Amino acid sequence: MAGGFRNRWAWWPGVTDILVPTSLVAQPGRFGGVTSGDCLRGAPVVKDGRLIALDTPRGDTACMVIPKLVEPHCHLDKCHTISRLGQVGGDLHHALASQRTDKVHWNEDDIRQRATQGLTEAHQNGCTLIRSHVDWGDDPAPSLSWSVLVELAEDHPSLQLAALTSIEQWTNPDFGKTVGKVLAFTDGVLGAFVHGHENAREGLEALFTTATQHGLMLDFHVDEGLGSLNGLEMIADVALETMFDRPILCGHCVSLMDRPSHEVKRISDKLARAGITVCALPITNLYLQGRADGTPDRRGITRLRELREAGVSIIAGSDNVADAFCPLGAHDPRAALALACVAAHLDPPFGDWLPAITTDAARALGAATVTVDDTELTDMLTCDVTHTADLLSGRVPLRPAIETLM
Numbered sequence: 371m372a373g374g375f376r377n378r379w380a381w382w383p384g385v386t387d388i389l390v391p392t393s394l395v396a397q398p399g400r401f402g403g404v405t406s407g408d409c410l411r412g413a414p415v416v417k418d419g420r421l422i423a424l425d426t427p428r429g430d431t432a433c434m435v436i437p438k439l440v441e442p443h444c445h446l447d448k449c450h451t452i453s454r455l456g457q458v459g460g461d462l463h464h465a466l467a468s469q470r471t472d473k474v475h476w477n478e479d480d481i482r483q484r485a486t487q488g489l490t491e492a493h494q495n496g497c498t499l500i501r502s503h504v505d506w507g508d509d510p511a512p513s514l515s516w517s518v519l520v521e522l523a524e525d526h527p528s529l530q531l532a533a534l535t536s537i538e539q540w541t542n543p544d545f546g547k548t549v550g551k552v553l554a555f556t557d558g559v560l561g562a563f564v565h566g567h568e569n570a571r572e573g574l575e576a577l578f579t580t581a582t583q584h585g586l587m588l589d590f591h592v593d594e595g596l597g598s599l600n601g602l603e604m605i606a607d608v609a610l611e612t613m614f615d616r617p618i619l620c621g622h623c624v625s626l627m628d629r630p631s632h633e634v635k636r637i638s639d640k641l642a643r644a645g646i647t648v649c650a651l652p653i654t655n656l657y658l659q660g661r662a663d664g665t666p667d668r669r670g671i672t673r674l675r676e677l678r679e680a681g682v683s684i685i686a687g688s689d690n691v692a693d694a695f696c697p698l699g700a701h702d703p704r705a706a707l708a709l710a711c712v713a714a715h716l717d718p719p720f721g722d723w724l725p726a727i728t729t730d731a732a733r734a735l736g737a738a739t740v741t742v743d744d745t746e747l748t749d750m751l752t753c754d755v756t757h758t759a760d761l762l763s764g765r766v767p768l769r770p771a772i773e774t775l776m
Contacts, residue, residue, distance in 0.1 A: 386429035388414050391721035391758055394436055394728060396741040403427070408721030408758055409434070422744050433752045434761055435771060436724065437740040438498035439703045440731035443589075443621050443649050443687030446485035446502040446522075447476075447515040449701070452692040459697075461661045462595060468694035481518045488691060489526060492701035496751050496768040499737055500701075501530040501589070503561055506539075510548035520556050530735060532559035532589040537601075540573035546580045554584040561589040564601035574608045581616065587736050589619045596659055596668055599625035606640035614644075617736045621649040621687070623672040624659055634673055638680035647734035648677055650726075651689035652709045654696040674714040685731040686710045703727035708762050721758040747772045 389409040392398050403412025403424030411431060412424030421435070451472050452458070458468045485502075492500050507513035512520075516533065523529040533553060539545045540562065553560055560581045564570055581588055593599040602623050609618055620641075626634055641648065652671050659670025674684050686707040690696040699705075707727050710716060716723055725731070729739040740749050750771040755761045 386413060387411055387427045387431045388424070388752075389431055389434040389756060390424065390742045391434070391436060391724050391761075393721050393725055394741055395743050397743060401743045408719035416747070419747055420744055421742060421747065421750070431756050433754050434756070434758075435742055435750055435752050436761070437728045437742060437745065438749055438751055439496040439727050439768075440685075440735065440737075441492050441497045441500040441688060441701060441703050442619065442685050442731045442735055443651060443689055444488065444492070444500065444502050444701055445504075445690055445693070445695075446488045446519060447481055447504050448693040448695070449488040449691040450484045451475075451694070452697045455694055455697075458694045460658075462658050462695075465658060465695040472694065476514065478514065478518055481515055482522060485519055485522055488701050489522070489529065491691075492688075495700065495702040495704065497701070497703065498749070499528045499530070499732055499735060500526075501532055501559065501735055503532045503534040503589070503591070506533045506535045506549070508539075510542075510545045512552050516552075516556075516558075520558075530559055531556070532561040534591065535562045537562045537564045537567050537570050537573035537577070540576040540580075541569055543576070546576050550580040550584045550586070553586055558586070559589050560584075560586040561591070563594075564590055564592040564605065565594060566599050566601070570601055571604060571608075574604060578608050578612050578614055582612065582614065585616065587617045587619075588614070589621070591622055592620050593625040594622040594655070594659075595624055596628055596670070597625055598628065602626065603637045603640060606637065606644045606646060609644040609646060610640060617734060618644065618646045619649055619685075619734050620646055621651055621689075622655060623648050624655055624670055626673045626677075627669065627671070629673075631676075634676050635680065638673075638677050638682055641677070642681040647683040647685060647730070648672060648674075649734070650674055650684060650686045650710045650714070651706070652686070652713050653699045653706060654689040656709070656713060657696045657698075669713055671710065671713045674710065674716060683730050683734065685726045685734050687731075702764070703731070704762060704764050704768075708764060711762070719758060720762050724758065724762075 403410040413428045415423040592601040655670035660666040660668030688706050691699040732739050751768045752771045
């Protein structure tokens with residue numbers, strides 16, 4: 371493409387060459403540039419504020435360009451409560467109990483302030499699309515948290531809200547009718563916690579029926595623990611039986627670690643056929659799971675490599691941030707994916723894993739995928755690195771492309 375664009379379009383002022391991860395280009399064979407590891411390298415060509423191609427490299431690489439990030443799983447109603455929880459610690463059940471005691475402080479101002487803090491943090495870390503789970507509560511009517519976050523979402527159109535219910539609640543027909551109507555009215559996502567419940571199958575069938583009636587996406591907290599849990603396969607079975615055609619996201623899925631290889635293969639095949647995406651949440655899961663006396667010797671993360679090899683789409687999210695479930699963390703998908711790479715031995719080239727926090731994550735949330743080619747500069751980020759490992763490390767901040775390169 372040498373000189374092919376010189377007389378028609380302009381390069382970014384002050385920029386010679388850029389790097390673009392090949393995995394984030396829809397048509398890498400037509401985008402131009404030259405191959406450089408897991409990236410394409412070349413002089414950027416812009417038309418009407420859109421990056422349309424790469425020309426022949428002209429000099430030193432200035433930066434890497436990627437789409438804005440996606441935060442597919444967080445809890446804006448719980449985040450940033452650690453300062454008043456004291457010294458929390460323990461497994462999932464301890465965390466649930468500790469967070470429950472904190473709800474005496476949950477009023478409109480408190481929820482709005484903490485959720486806004488979380489949203490601001492996510493935006494500062496390069497996120498555009500964000501999905502937050504929100505505790506629904508015991509009653510069919512929406513909780514205070516849901517009402518506050520629905521109002522907040524009016525000012526943040528890229529914020530999706532998923533109702534976090536218990537699968538047991540779905541055995542009550544009145545519960546399903548009310549929740550379905552509320553979610554349809556507020557553009558919500560239907561979610562449920564599935565964790566070894568005896569009547570999970572009955573609840574799942576009712577939940578899928580409600581989602582079908584109202585055209586809702588599904589998002590599950592499932593098998594959030596090591597041991598003999600079977601919710602993930604049950605979800606895949608119901609999805610296949612009902613031929614459900616809306617996006618389904620399953621977060622955690624930690625108990626796959628305790629399944630023998632032939633069972634992992636069977637379940638992975640069902641997930642792939644059902645089009646179910648699995649979301650790894652390593653920060654919270656590594657903190658909560660596998661607890662025993664002394665240092666844990668188990669990994670609280672799902673079988674990402676096996677799932678991917680079976681054709682299952684995998685993504686990564688931040689989950690809990692500074693609350694009873696994880697006193698640390700941040701709303702930062704880069705950090706979540708980096709930890710997943712360490713915990714699950716996701717090897718280089720790391721550009722192959724970047725869709726987990728960009729294109730694949732957006733698709734899992736039912737949104738349009740944004741790739742780098744022919745994309746508005748306002749939808750992209752730059753980072754002053756020359757290797758995808760440095761990008762993922764988080765050592766170098768992300769910056770809006772529109773501010774950096776225009």
